[in-house]
Amino acid sequence: MKTITLIFTAAIILLFPINLFPTDVTVQLAGGIEKIDYDRIDGIDAFSLSQLAALLGERISWETVGISAVMQTDRHRIRFFVNSPYISIDDTVKNLTFPTALIKGNLFVPAETFTPLFDQIRQERITWDKERRIIRIDSEYFTITDLALSTKANGLLIELFISEPKEYEIYESEGNWLNITIPDATVNRRQILARKNKKIIRDLNVFQFEASAQISLRLRRPIEKYSSRFTPNPGRIQISLLDTTVTISPQNGVGKIGPDNKIDRIVIDAGHGGKDYGAIGLKKTKEKKIVLDISKRLAKLIRKEKLLEVVMTRDKDKYISLEERTRIANESKGDVYVSIHANASLKRNIRGFQVFFLAAAKNDDARAAAQLENAPFLAEINSPDDFNSDNLSLILSDMIQNEFQEESADLASMVDREFRKKLSKNTKARAIDQAAFVVLNGVYMPSILVEAAFLTNKDDEKLLNSKKYRQKVAEAIYAGLKRFKAKYESK
């Protein structure tokens, strides 16, 4: 009987030699699976804490080499004495029952008694699986779990993944630091620090404070403009940093809306307003009044169906500067921007509706429309006489719209199609065009500018003065928006 057992044991040793002489412990973390050294101290499972600390982005430093060591985490200080079961966590002495050891320069700790103590002071949930020799590090416990950095044609997108919606605060500090503070949050420091990409950012710091967590990014370029929003599924804070020094490259369509892929908020920009009348018709019809009415009709249609939220840059006869329009659009975190206008020309026979998106103008007519719409804004910057094509190229080099150019062109074509369906019986359909509209520049989302008709044409002016036509314009824009929403949300 005894011989049989012996043979059996020998067979097992031959078949599973690794199981009987283990050399490592598996560490399971969010980022994958790692191995650290395993050993047995007086028959007790032990692992290299030096290696585990390194995996967690921490360090063990020797106070007296081979005698005492310290592990300093964000919140706690653990002190070890080699060959002693006693450790101190901050000012409290704890007994591990079994002693630590120094093996090949590494500090080894008894797995079963050290892990629960370690778990208590860490943000993660840390457990020891004796059967399988696995240390499980569960970062689900964190509220801030990960960071993603991606460069865009016109700036940088920072995404901070967060397990639940949280209040947050962003502020800049000297040395090009952008700091994001989240109260009552616990941050997965190791995971986030692993995202440090020197090509994109200069430096990255993660702080876990008692009542908050802070992520600080040192940027490569001066911070000029940024906008931020919370986006669900997965929950994340998205910060778009705009690099306004980028020059335009029309091919740069990035296939991204928003910055997320949901289209749920439209910014309606009624052109002109207040002291800025816009174009004036032959019968003294004011553009500012016509476009406000169309904008309100559009808002009403959208609010009725509740497919989109509406933000209006103005809903009364009020002057709004370019900066204000852009700020309203970006701060409201709109997904689409539609600026509504009526056109004018020195040639009274010119008529029709037209849809534009922002890009360098290709022809004189488009340039003329842009000049007309840009005039009030440029007047704020320069004296009106200063306005010439050089100013336009200056504005173009400042454009931040190129990231959304493809989507903007797409949206323009969808609205144009609806215009043709609904309005071409009434007036002329003019081709979609592109031009350098200041009012679209600086808006960080796909955007178009529509010219409902020409106030300087007798028949068009009559149309613009009819409720029926204005309603049709609003309906056509809305139909185009719905197409756009359907297309981009199904991507």
Ligand SMILES: [Zn+2]
């Ligand atoms: Zn206008």
